[in-house]
Amino acid sequence: MPRTYILALDQGTTSCRAILFNHESKPVGISQKEFTQFYPKPGWVEQDAEEIWSTQYGVIAELLAKTGVSPGDIAGIGITNQRETTVVWDKTTGKPISPAIVWQCRRTTEIVEDLKAKGWEEFIRSKTGLVLDAYFSGTKVKWILDQVEGAREKANQGKLLFGTIDTWLIWKLTKGQVHVTDYSNASRTLLFDIYDLAWSEEILAELGIPKSMLPEVKPSSWIYGKAEISLFGDASIPISGIAGDQQAALFGQMCFEPGMAKNTYGTGCFMLMNTGERAVASQSGLLTTIAWGLNGKVEYALEGSVFIAGAAIQWLRDGLKMIEKAQDSEYMASTVEDTDGVYVVPAFTGLGAPHWNMRARGAIFGLTRGTEQAHLIRATLEAMAYQTKDVLGAMEKDAQITLQALRVDGGAVANNLLMQFQADLLGVKVERPEVIETTALGAAYLAGLGVGFWKNQGEICSSWRMDRCFKPDMSEERRTKLYRGWQKAVERSKDWED
Numbered sequence: 001m002p003r004t005y006i007l008a009l010d011q012g013t014t015s016c017r018a019i020l021f022n023h024e025s026k027p028v029g030i031s032q033k034e035f036t037q038f039y040p041k042p043g044w045v046e047q048d049a050e051e052i053w054s055t056q057y058g059v060i061a062e063l064l065a066k067t068g069v070s071p072g073d074i075a076g077i078g079i080t081n082q083r084e085t086t087v088v089w090d091k092t093t094g095k096p097i098s099p100a101i102v103w104q105c106r107r108t109t110e111i112v113e114d115l116k117a118k119g120w121e122e123f124i125r126s127k128t129g130l131v132l133d134a135y136f137s138g139t140k141v142k143w144i145l146d147q148v149e150g151a152r153e154k155a156n157q158g159k160l161l162f163g164t165i166d167t168w169l170i171w172k173l174t175k176g177q178v179h180v181t182d183y184s185n186a187s188r189t190l191l192f193d194i195y196d197l198a199w200s201e202e203i204l205a206e207l208g209i210p211k212s213m214l215p216e217v218k219p220s221s222w223i224y225g226k227a228e229i230s231l232f233g234d235a236s237i238p239i240s241g242i243a244g245d246q247q248a249a250l251f252g253q254m255c256f257e258p259g260m261a262k263n264t265y266g267t268g269c270f271m272l273m274n275t276g277e278r279a280v281a282s283q284s285g286l287l288t289t290i291a292w293g294l295n296g297k298v299e300y301a302l303e304g305s306v307f308i309a310g311a312a313i314q315w316l317r318d319g320l321k322m323i324e325k326a327q328d329s330e331y332m333a334s335t336v337e338d339t340d341g342v343y344v345v346p347a348f349t350g351l352g353a354p355h356w357n358m359r360a361r362g363a364i365f366g367l368t369r370g371t372e373q374a375h376l377i378r379a380t381l382e383a384m385a386y387q388t389k390d391v392l393g394a395m396e397k398d399a400q401i402t403l404q405a406l407r408v409d410g411g412a413v414a415n416n417l418l419m420q421f422q423a424d425l426l427g428v429k430v431e432r433p434e435v436i437e438t439t440a441l442g443a444a445y446l447a448g449l450g451v452g453f454w455k456n457q458g459e460i461c462s463s464w465r466m467d468r469c470f471k472p473d474m475s476e477e478r479r480t481k482l483y484r485g486w487q488k489a490v491e492r493s494k495d496w497e498d
């Protein structure tokens with residue numbers, strides 16, 4: 001009997017999800033759980049890799065229990081993950097030697113500035129396609145080796161391993177048998193030459209990272225190993241797809257042709273445009289990154305990474321306690337007509353694309369005696385749309401195109417008010433698909449292609465269905481006026497931290 005499902009594991013910044021997809025690309029069951037974020041100092045963000053694993057394992061168990069799907073019915077596992085977040089663990093004990101350093105964490109700002117002062121910026125960009133910023137894994141690994149007692153010595157003796165979260169989960173799923181990543185995740189480490197498709201000896205040497213710590217790099221659809229956990233009983237399930245979550249969403253949105261783009265509104269906001277087999281070097285503050293390795297070749301994307309999007313709504317919920325649930329932001333924002341001139345710049349961990357200002361910090365502008373809670377909530381929501389406009393402007397410049405429609409996904413696109421404002425502000429149609437779990441879907445597709453569950457991209461291409469199209473409905477004059485206010489606010493939030 002052919003197996004009927006693909007299991008996608010979506011390990012995001014704030015939660016772990018497990019989703020079963022059937023052959024018609026429909027999600028037949030989902031389990032999700034948030035896990036703990038640690039903010040030990042201003043600008044620092046940490047997670048516990050063991051908790052990530054136990055949460056991920058827990059949602060798999062819950063999903064199988066609630067759907068009654070037998071592990072023997074699962075054809076393959078696809079893994080997609082928050083990218084750049086860095087785990088270093090002891091090869092023998094399998095225990096992490098420090099907290100996982102999250103992609104948003106700014107603790108390596110000084111290492112980055114030192115590299116810049118030594119003139120590494122251009123070399124790193126030319127090899128990795130990335131901007132020299134604390135965002136990426138390379139300086140985080142160096143920080144761990146420098147700061148954790150005895151770490152560098154152990155690393156030099158080949159006793160430590162590094163991985164992004166995909167690598168960590170596969171290590172756990174295979175009981176320490178497989179140490180692997182895919183091209184899309186490797187391209188986010190600051191250590192990988194995206195043209196030669198190899199770890200960069202020069203960058204590793206400069207950061208003092210021994211090559212023995214690094215995982216093997218494979219295509220995004222491949223049989224990497226078999227899941228060997230007791231949950232699966234005797235059924236041995238191939239792990240057959242890996243992609244960083246933003247690349248997986250690009251795949252799940254079926255942006256297979258050069259020029260097709262998607263924007264994902266999760267913790268951060270990430271716009272990626274497929275550029276095919278050609279790596280486009282950005283002139284406007286975007287990243288050149290690997291979209292995926294598939295069918296014996298590598299394809300590239302241009303990316304605009306915004307660090308704080310839905311995370312600012314969580315801040316309204318958990319920090320300011322203005323709302324109970326993220327969804328409440330929509331109703332609250334709809335109680336006022338506009339923000340009454342208020343702008344929230346959520347640069348909590350600096351600014352990413354296209355500004356790249358590590359020392360920017362969050363700011364609120366335009367407060368008056370008439371400012372109400374609802375204005376602040378609305379301005380926080382609108383900040384996602386403004387940041388997206390900054391990125392789209394850069395992308396259109398780099399790719400020399402005018403986008404006709406933007407495909408969107410991620411947790412926050414459930415917010416209709418935000419989506420309408422986004423269309424209004426961009427002056428472009430915003431298309432929300434039926435399945436907004438496109439990140440997991442992309443990982444499922446890659447895994448399914450890896451085991452022949454789906455024959456080829458042509459077979460899956462026809463399953464993209466629109467849920468709702470938001471059409472622009474704002475005058476050019478108002479759009480320009482609102483955006484000018486945002487640009488002023490962003491400029492003033494830069495270089496706040498000494």
Ligand SMILES: Nc1ncnc2c1ncn2[C@@H]1O[C@H](COP(=O)(O)OP(=O)(O)O)[C@@H](O)[C@H]1O
Nearest residue numbers: 012013014266267310311313326327411412415
């Ligand atoms: N209705 C909503 N309106 C605004 N933001 C929302 C809404 N629902 C969820 N979010 C935000 O979306 C994010 C969760 O999206 P998700 O795609 O699961 O993120 P991630 O993969 O980064 O963990 C959270 O930051 C949350 O605050």
Ligand SMILES: O=P(O)(O)OC[C@H](O)CO
Nearest residue numbers: 012013082083266267268
């Ligand atoms: O967890 P997400 O979906 O916000 O994605 C995080 C990104 O992969 C960071 O680069």
